Amino acid sequence: xxxxxxxxxxxxxxxxxxxxxxxxxxxxxxxxxxxxxxxxxxxxxxxxxxxxxxxxxxxxxxxxxxxxxxxxxxxxxxxxxxxxxxxxxxxxxxxxxxxxxxxxxxxxxxxxxxxxxxxxxxxxxxxxxxxxxxxxxxxxxxxxxxxxxxxxxxxxxxxxxxxxxxxxxxxxxxxxxxxxxxxxxxxxxxxxxxxxxxxxxxxxxxxxx
Amino acid sequence: xxxxxxxxxxxxxxxxxxxxxxxxxxxxxxxxxxxxxxxxxxxxxxxxxxxxxxxxxxxxxxxxxxxxxxxxxxxxxxxxxxxxxxxxxxxxxxxxxxxxxxxxxxxxxxxxxxxxxxxxxxxxxxxxxxxxxxxxxxxxxxxxxxxxxxxxxxxxxxxxxxxxxxxxxxxxxxxxxxxxxxxxxxxxxxxxxxxxxxxxxxxxxxxxxxxxxxxxxxxxxxxxxxxxxxxxxxxxxxxxxxxxxxxxxxxxxxxxxxxxxxxxxxxxxxxxxxxxxxxxxxxxxxxxxxxxxxxxxxxxxxxxxxxxxxxxxxxxxxxxxxxxxxxxxxxxxxxxxxxxxxxxxxxxxxxxxxxxxxxxxxxxxxxxxxxxxxxxxxxxxxxxxxxxxxxxxxxxxxxxxxxxxxxxxxxxxxxxxxxxxxxxxxxxxxxxxxxxxxxxxxxxxxxxxxxxxxxxxxxxxxxxxxxxxxxxxxxxxxxx
Ligand code: SF4
Numbered sequence: 007x008x009x010x011x012x013x014x015x016x017x018x019x020x021x022x023x024x025x026x027x028x029x030x031x032x033x034x035x036x037x038x039x040x041x042x043x044x045x046x047x048x049x050x051x052x053x054x055x056x057x058x059x060x061x062x063x064x065x066x067x068x069x070x071x072x073x074x075x076x077x078x079x080x081x082x083x084x085x086x087x088x089x090x091x092x093x094x095x096x097x098x099x100x101x102x103x104x105x106x107x108x109x110x111x112x113x114x115x116x117x118x119x120x121x122x123x124x125x126x127x128x129x130x131x132x133x134x135x136x137x138x139x140x141x142x143x144x145x146x147x148x149x150x151x152x153x154x155x156x157x158x159x160x161x162x163x164x165x166x167x168x169x170x171x172x173x174x175x176x177x178x179x180x181x182x183x184x185x186x187x188x189x190x191x192x193x194x195x196x197x198x199x200x201x202x203x204x205x206x207x208x209x210x211x212x213x214x215x
Numbered sequence: 216x217x218x219x220x221x222x223x224x225x226x227x228x229x230x231x232x233x234x235x236x237x238x239x240x241x242x243x244x245x246x247x248x249x250x251x252x253x254x255x256x257x258x259x260x261x262x263x264x265x266x267x268x269x270x271x272x273x274x275x276x277x278x279x280x281x282x283x284x285x286x287x288x289x290x291x292x293x294x295x296x297x298x299x300x301x302x303x304x305x306x307x308x309x310x311x312x313x314x315x316x317x318x319x320x321x322x323x324x325x326x327x328x329x330x331x332x333x334x335x336x337x338x339x340x341x342x343x344x345x346x347x348x349x350x351x352x353x354x355x356x357x358x359x360x361x362x363x364x365x366x367x368x369x370x371x372x373x374x375x376x377x378x379x380x381x382x383x384x385x386x387x388x389x390x391x392x393x394x395x396x397x398x399x400x401x402x403x404x405x406x407x408x409x410x411x412x413x414x415x416x417x418x419x420x421x422x423x424x425x426x427x428x429x430x431x432x433x434x435x436x437x438x439x440x441x442x443x444x445x446x447x448x449x450x451x452x453x454x455x456x457x458x459x460x461x462x463x464x465x466x467x468x469x470x471x472x473x474x475x476x477x478x479x480x481x482x483x484x485x486x487x488x489x490x491x492x493x494x495x496x497x498x499x500x501x502x503x504x505x506x507x508x509x510x511x512x513x514x515x516x517x518x519x520x521x522x523x524x525x526x527x528x529x530x531x532x533x534x535x536x537x538x539x540x541x542x543x544x545x546x547x548x549x550x551x552x553x554x555x556x557x558x559x560x561x562x563x564x565x566x567x568x569x570x571x572x573x574x575x576x577x578x579x580x581x582x583x584x585x586x587x588x589x590x591x592x593x594x595x596x597x598x599x600x601x602x603x604x605x606x607x608x609x610x611x612x613x614x615x616x617x618x619x620x621x622x623x624x625x626x627x628x629x630x631x632x633x634x635x636x637x638x639x640x641x642x643x644x645x646x647x648x649x650x651x652x653x654x655x656x657x658x659x660x661x662x663x664x665x666x667x668x669x670x671x672x673x674x675x676x677x678x679x680x681x682x683x684x685x686x687x688x689x690x691x692x693x694x695x
Contacts, residue, residue, distance in 0.1 A: 008310070009310040009311060009312045009316060009523075010310040012312055013294075013310055013312055013472065013521070013523045013527065014291050014294065014295070016523065016527035016530075016531075017290045017291045017294070017472070017527055017530065018291050019527075019531070020527050020528075020530035020531035020536075021287070021288055021289075021290065021291075021530060021531075024288055024533065026288070027281070027284045027285040027287070027288035027289070028281050028284060028285065029281070029285065030278060030281045030282045030285050030477075030481065031274070031277055031278050031281050032278060033271075033274050033277075033278075034271040034274040034275045034278055034484070034487075035269075035270065035271040035274075038268075038269060038270065038271075053497060057496070057497075057500070108511050111428075112427070112428045112462050113428050113429075116424070116428060129498075131497065132490075132497040132498035133497060133498065134498050139509070139512055145511065145512040145513075146457065146461045146503075146512055146513055147461050147462060147512075147513075150454065150457050150458065150461055150462075169483050169486045169487050170480075170483045172483075173479065173480060173482065173483040173486075174480075178441065178444040178446045178479050178504065178506055179304070179444070179506050180506075180509070181503075181504070181505045181506075181509045181512055181513055182502075182503070182504040182505075183457065183501065183502070183503055183504075184498065184501065184502035184503075184504075185500065185501060186496070186497070186498040186499065186500050186501075187500050188500065189452070189453055189454035189500055189501070190452050190453070190500050191362045191416055191452055191453045192379070192452070192494070193361075193362040193363040193366070193379055193380075193381055193382075194362070194381075194386055194389055194412040194415055194416070195250070195253070195254075195385060195386055195412065196253070196254055196257050196258070196379070196382075197412040199412045199413050199416040201416075201420075202362060202416050202419060202420055202452075202453040202454060202455065203360075203420060203423065203424070203427070203453050203454030203455045203457070203458055204453070204454030204457060204500075204501065205454075
């Protein structure tokens with residue numbers, strides 16, 4: 007008998023005669039936040055900042071100059087832009103542009119200072135941005151290996167209040183990365199240290215019309 | 216080794232001491248006790264705040280409990296569905312009845328890639344089966360990449376906590392381990408390394424980055440597997456998980472069969488309860504979800520090894536099977552007065568604390584001295600049940616397992632006393648312990664608001680289900 011069949015047979019024998027299981031309940035809240043886009047955006051801002059993301063606000067005219075300023079302040083010599091990134095986001099930036107090349111190795115990415123991406127959505131109650139590899143986001147490793155990540159969230163259309171609202175909008179067949187603040191560890195005497203392996207600095211731009 | 220093997224193969228003595236003896240040694244170690252006390256109290260206070268933010272916490276807890284119970288009741292069906300979904304998504308599913316088989320499957324998969332090094336995400340399942348040691352025996356080096364696991368691995372040590380495995384080490388000890396040992400595993404620690412956490416984390420970053428950038432094979436566990444979509448989920452903080460799940464060409468995930476949940480929507484419950492129970496955060500910094508290999512993004516070859524290793528034995532126990540609901544948040548460790556005094560090593564398995572006291576003896580049976588002693592490593596105060604996000608009635612299972620141990624002619628009562636004494640608990644609070652245990656059990660029908668004495672370590676909000684009869688009374692009547 008294969009291990010598969012053995013395990014399944016053991017499972018069936020183990021639960022034979024067990025009482026019927028209760029049906030999963032869903033009487034928890036779909037959201038903990040009043041349905042007010044401005045308040046939801048403020049909550050997102052607050053919760054992102056609480057977990058040490060650096061949060062900025064911009065309108066469509068201001069986003070390009072803001073990105074340029076952030077890259078300059080970080081001293082970045084180059085910046086990686088995934089295909090599909092709206093060109094105006096990087097229109098004022100001076101650092102050398104590195105294309106998102108499928109052939110580029112992790113070691114090459116290690117030489118990239120900053121990356122600018124969009125996102126799939128952002129969750130206000132938890133201060134989370136979710137990437138799903140969509141056009142303005144690129145492969146998972148481009149937001150992982152460089153040390154500085156600037157992520158642009160379009161409000162209100164990409165902002166949801168809660169985790170349940172996010173789940174119903176996400177496509178599980180895509181690789182998903184949920185990011186809540188920069189990489190952090192509390193393994194040494196529970197002292198929180200930011201930036202062990204992922205980007206040490208996460209900047210989020212909340213872009214509103 | 217015969218029977219089910221649940222961890223700790225390399226460094227501990229081949230026959231780990233039973234809980235009372237190990238706990239006594241731990242209690243004498245004042246550094247360890249101080250580190251642990253600080254850690255558990257810090258996390259438990261933060262957890263209470265994070266949980267209080269959600270008005271529907273009890274509904275989420277009930278939903279989590281029911282999803283898990285429903286899945287366990289139909290586990291065969293969901294495992295088959297998961298296998299189908301993962302296969303459709305382009306992954307390969309393997310089934311492992313025990314530790315040896317799982318280790319052999321993983322070693323063969325790695326050998327097929329021609330590699331002799333792998334990077335690992337922290338995973339209880341691979342610790343449970345002793346994967347690193349099994350791979351070492353095959354000439355394959357497995358690098359732990361979680362900071363705490365790195366500290367443990369470099370220090371030839373054992374993890375002592377589910378969430379923060381090196382919590383028994385302080386910063387000075389960690390600096391010394393890095394200075395002494397990093398060089399023999401790869402990039403040495405920087406000269407003049409200080410003991411500030413930021414410097415230590417930076418040393419780990421540099422040491423591990425060279426491994427991530429050249430890794431061809433990653434090994435992980437998973438927090439959840441979604442049957443209807445074939446999605447695997449890993450929660451983490453540092454980004455080492457993302458490195459291991461994203462950069463290698465081949466990814467091998469070893470996951471206990473109880474980690475499956477039926478639907479994508481079910482995940483929304485645990486995405487809310489796990490981080491808050493575990494690290495007391497609204498959300499942990501990184502969560503990765505993948506459904507088979509993705510075209511041009513991440514590993515192109517994905518293998519899932521489904522692990523039994525005693526889980527079907529636990530499933531067959533009608534009281535004990537609720538332990539399989541566990542989502543490994545570690546909240547129960549942080550509120551346990553016995554864990555706080557005894558430390559994780561005293562439990563002699565990769566699963567310490569209250570959950571270890573009920574899970575380990577079920578996974579590997581109660582024939583050895585350490586396993587027979589584990590159900591006694593508790594004061595039955597009920598704090599663990601109260602914080603558990605999937606409402607596992609740990610005291611109920613403890614009493615049930617004690618009956619089993621007593622029934623096999625085990626050392627029984629003597630062990631309970633010894634365990635409590637060793638943990639310094641009964642000696643500090645003899646009256647509280649007896650009173651709390653008795654009162655809680657006798658007034659079960661009256662739904663006591665809080666057992667006497669429980670206020671010291673918990674703010675009792677819901678009702679722990681205490682055993683029908685206090686264990687002491689039961690023992691007096693039934694001892695043979
Ligand atoms: S038993 Fe409950 S509280 Fe303890 S680790 Fe498991 S899920 Fe968390």
